[in-house]
Amino acid sequence: MGADIDAFPTIRLSPSDLAALREYSRTLPTGTTIGKRWKHNANDGLYFPIDVWDLRFVFHAPPRWMMGEYAESTIPGMVDILWYRVEVGEEGERCASAL
DSSP states (O other): OOSOGGGSOEEEEOHHHHHHSOBOSSSOOSSOOTTOEEEEETTTTOEEEEEETTEEEEEEOOOOEEEEEEEEOSSTTOEEEEEEEEEEOOTTSOOOOOO
């Protein structure tokens, strides 16, 4: 994506709605149906090292979830992708439907 994640609009999802979305962190989903949604880990492939004494430990960066959605395009025969920064709410809280 290459953009400042915090600049994207935020969508609030429940943990179960986020878990129900298919993950496409390194690709895009096939079938460009308008309204199709998926999750994307913006931190996929990122690592951070921690040096303790003479040892180096390398950890995966925690996930930073984005949600993509296929939308109508002004260009005939094409689709747009809308991106949202995901904020995870509480289960049972009124959140945007992700399905």
